[in-house]
Amino acid sequence: RGAQAARSPSVTPSNGHSSNPQPPAAPSVRMLARKLGVDLTRVHGSGPHGRILLDDLTPFLAPKPSNGVRAA
């Protein structure tokens, strides 16, 4: 459901940018990133709100020679 056209009329705008140092990624994604030695703060998340999905780590898996489909 793509209805995230955030309507948030009465939200007090805050000074800060979203300062969370921990990229939005599920534990399974974080584990795979550790296995692959990937720094998640440098990965672009394709999920809703930039959430990093397992698929986003596919480019970091051992290169499969024939199909170069999924380069980020």
Next chain:
Amino acid sequence: MPDVRETPLLVIGGGPGGYPAALHAADHGLKVTLVDEGAKLGGVCLNRGCIPSKALLHTAKIIREAHEMAAYGVTFGDPQFDLAKLRDFVQTKVVSKLTGGIGQLTKGRGVDVVKGRAVFTGPNTVEVSGDQPQTIRFQNCIIATGSLPAMPKPWAIGDDRVMDSTGALLLPDVPKKLLVIGGGYIGLEIGSVYAALGSKVTVVEALDRILFMADKDLVDPLERRLKTEFEAIYTNTKVMGLEATKDGIAVKLEGAGVPASLTFDRVLVSVGRRPNSAGLGLDKAGVHVSERGFIPIDKQRRTNVPHIFAIGDVGEEPGLAHKATAEARVAVEAILGEPAEWNPRAIPAVIFTDPEIAWAGVTQQEADKGNIPYEALTFPWAASGRAVSIARTEGRTKMLVDPETKRILGVGIVGAGAGEMIAEGVLAIEMGAVARDVLESIHPHPTLSETVMESAELAYGAATHVGKPRKVAK
């Protein structure tokens, strides 16, 4: 002359840190030796902590609920207590059943269990004393020796009417008047049990409120209720001395508007716990210890000595059973050479009083202190159909979200069953969920879990059952 045993992995301590570490390692094919000096495996948690306290709290809850049913037109006679039977239920049907189960699990997984006290004699050896004296030489070691109740010297007057949590959970009797020193969760939980059994309970807390680590708005509903169940809660109050007399323990107090002296039939000292690291021979192994007795560890739960790890209460705070168990997995995976890392975004905390209080992730007071920007979205349970139908409307569910992205930073709940409900909050935080993820996840009606969904709704303006958005932006 003691035996010498060789083991790839030695685990010292069989509590919720140690025994899962041993099981987990065994499941991955490691040969493990587990040493514990207790009569039964399970550590503090199973033998004299989480488990007996919760069995008693369950009893207390039903006693209160039965009483409150009068408002619904259902009246019971006053409950009769058979303390011996209650003790037996807790110790035999609950504690021994579970500790026995752990014995079976370790056996089933082929873990060698050694009964005795282990003391390091070098970086790769411990000496075990007790029934099975021996030397154990290990390749890797996980220290999970836990913690002990703090008993400040001046209060250790050698009278068994002055108890720590271990003593109080054995239910020696139901004192007419009980003093609880320390308004932390252990004191309040055990105090609630005795209050339900008929004791007049007084709580003394040195700080200006009970449960200081929890957000005040979450503590308020509990405090209001405890004030009706307890004789008194004295905050900003110091205990200046205990004296054993024929009539009871005479206690000197110091605090504004607080009686200078009171006498109690029993006193529970619950002012914290200290890491169990003394006398372990850590210096012989070369393992550092902090001034307060904690063993410093890294993200893999490794001490300064690379093949020695520490988990549970003896390592870092918070001292919680589930934290110890989760660390066990990290330490074992590190030993197995996997890229394990201790990096939870939410360690839930639960106070099993009635109402319960539970939180996970960032608390509001932490966010305030750390200048973390947030919006606090609070859904009052008075607007929950479920809460109304069980007559428990004092609860509230609070969600802290990032003001920009609406990412969920923390969840706090006070109310009946909060301890089960917080699991959803933990998952949301760990998954990196935004409020919309929770609000669009359909929550069954009528349940209290709907309050989590409706607090998430507030991030986008209004919730179905709250007229005016209650939102605090920071």
Next chain:
Amino acid sequence: MPDVRETPLLVIGGGPGGYPAALHAADHGLKVTLVDEGAKLGGVCLNRGCIPSKALLHTAKIIREAHEMAAYGVTFGDPQFDLAKLRDFVQTKVVSKLTGGIGQLTKGRGVDVVKGRAVFTGPNTVEVSGDQPQTIRFQNCIIATGSLPAMPKPWAIGDDRVMDSTGALLLPDVPKKLLVIGGGYIGLEIGSVYAALGSKVTVVEALDRILFMADKDLVDPLERRLKTEFEAIYTNTKVMGLEATKDGIAVKLEGAGVPASLTFDRVLVSVGRRPNSAGLGLDKAGVHVSERGFIPIDKQRRTNVPHIFAIGDVGEEPGLAHKATAEARVAVEAILGEPAEWNPRAIPAVIFTDPEIAWAGVTQQEADKGNIPYEALTFPWAASGRAVSIARTEGRTKMLVDPETKRILGVGIVGAGAGEMIAEGVLAIEMGAVARDVLESIHPHPTLSETVMESAELAYGAATHVGKPRKVAK
């Protein structure tokens, strides 16, 4: 001559579909008119469904728990019932409080509430009869007229000892012998209430087991318990006729080993509900209706007439309050021109018996039928410290995962509090979580929510508290 009112949005029906639709639309600045023919807003759910049944079930639970405390050494006298007070609690303190609250919410949001029965007279008009007769001309309309208890003709013998759920929830008295026709959740929930109040309850079910839509392994623990609380549960049994006699309702039964005839003081007919679409004038509006009376709708909850929507029980199954509320949001957002879509991956279902049964996502029997590959991971509550300490070890937690990716397809739970626990399962499925996400999310100890974590652990071999992995691959 009736008034004519113009409204941008008309909502017909003030149940858990209709009133949230009205509130949600109003929150977004739409002018809304809500018509309901009931005496109080809230629909079936609040007035004669979810809410009164759960208030009574809560009472029943405490009666049972108080009784079971004898095993812990705590005995209460037999409970005394003041039925008038219990009825008053349910109707006044719970139902009226909540329906009154909805009245306030609609007022606070500026929703125009019209009391009366609406019947379509054209594609943009309804005629309202009742105290406030009028014509309403609308631009958009949401039909949320809900459902009615099914009462098969031959059993409608015009004797008020034969009740539907609405009548039974009014607690006319506590019959010595109650027959429940239909082993679905409504019959079992209400039957449990009467059993706790002292009725001898017999259940008759035509199919070969009760609660056929739930996985059998989740129903088993409930069935075992109900068999001790109920007089009898007859499956594969048909009711051949009811007859009013002086001594009660004589019931003819047909089933192997089942008495051919029995007499009961009261009979509850709970054999399902039918969509409330007849007599609505749908033909005048040009809205199609299926043979069974449901209104066909698309992903935006739109009927074949583009500006007329239908949500809740009158649209699609399952007939559940939270499904109706979630659809309300979709329909309103569609009307607001947003890209809304009805596409939940998990609609939780809860049966509020004791133990409760709850599930979300794919059930095992659905996976079997649909040839969906899965692994079923079952964690028995006998291995849960929390379950042991509350003496409720009959529960089990089951997770269905994709064998390849370990993505969570479904979660099913039977046990005390399953209805609250399932929220985590819904979130996990909606977030696309894999088992590792749940297992690495720290669950507080000691809680029943740990069983969800441990079932997830089984996806990777073994769980801490289960010796041999219980895994069914398919």
